[in-house]
Amino acid sequence: MRRALPRARPRRGQALRLAALRDLQRRAEGGAGRPDADRLAARFRWKEHGGLELPGRDARSHALNGKGAARTVGHLNLWHVNKAISLLGSTSFVLPVAGILIVMLWRRHSAVSAARWLVVLGMLMGSVALLKILGHACGFRLFDDRLTSPSGHAALAAAVYGAVGVMAARSLDGWRRGMVVLGALGLVVGVAASRILLRYHSVTEVVVGLGLGGLAVAAFAQSFNRMAPSRLNLSPLVLALVVLFGVATYALGDRTNAEPMLKHFAYLLREESPVCGPMPPLNSFLERL
Secondary structure (H helix, E strand, O other): OOOOOOOOOOOOHHHHHHHHHHHHHHHHHHHOOHHHHHHHHOOOOOOOOOOOOOOHHHHHOOOOOOOOOOOOOOOOOHHHHHHHHHHHOOOOHHHHHHHHHHHHHHHHOOOHHHHHHHHEEEEEEEEHHHHHHHHHHOEEEEEOOEEOOOHHHHHHHHHHHHHHHHHHHHHHOOOHHHHHHHHHHHHHHHHHHHHOOOOOHHHHHHHHHHHHHHHHHHHHHHHHHOOOOOOOOHHHHHHHHHHHHHHHHHHHHOOOOOOHHHHHHHHHHHHHHHOOOOOOHHHHHHHHO
């Protein structure tokens, strides 16, 4: 009877990386609720010969899903498609589009209307940043789903593209109105879905972001309906600027460092102030109502 050969012990470096991977997986699955744990865990992959390695450029197709399998349609990788759609909600693309809206409001209506839209955007971004800091510091959960970092991409996309839809619904007519409104709605839904598919946010975080953006759209619509009606002429220059911003954003990527900075503030708040304390899940409060 042949004796089974003993399994080769992993080297010290491989053992340390394997232990780090298991720790990240436990934190990601055990309720830590931080999306950075998911992203860090996805940076490691198990090779067929039994070793661990950091993924290269072509390994980004693993798309942060649980099995690490790349889903492709022909030569088009769905990870890149979702990433490109997600960039349409990044601050590097949405804020220039919001700036174009501010200029259009200033020229066609008044400086007061442009200032109101600017205040609405500022309040939205401040609310999202505050909720992110509190979420990272306190680790809120709702119905067993993490509510750590409300999606800023979903909030900005809903606010800015929703404002474009409001302006188009009042200023355009016929097929142009329907095309712009449906396009704006499709962009909002696409950005929100991409954040979930890329596993950057939970469903609850995306829904909260959409809710905040919806409140911003409602405030803008209430202010915009008081203005005198005017024609919305989509000049080729405006369309060219939007396309240019889109190409530049896709080429350069999302280079904003807001999320790490907010996490740093959250950890400082957690260490220096007992504002959070031992927080029970939010659904425990809802059950008492």
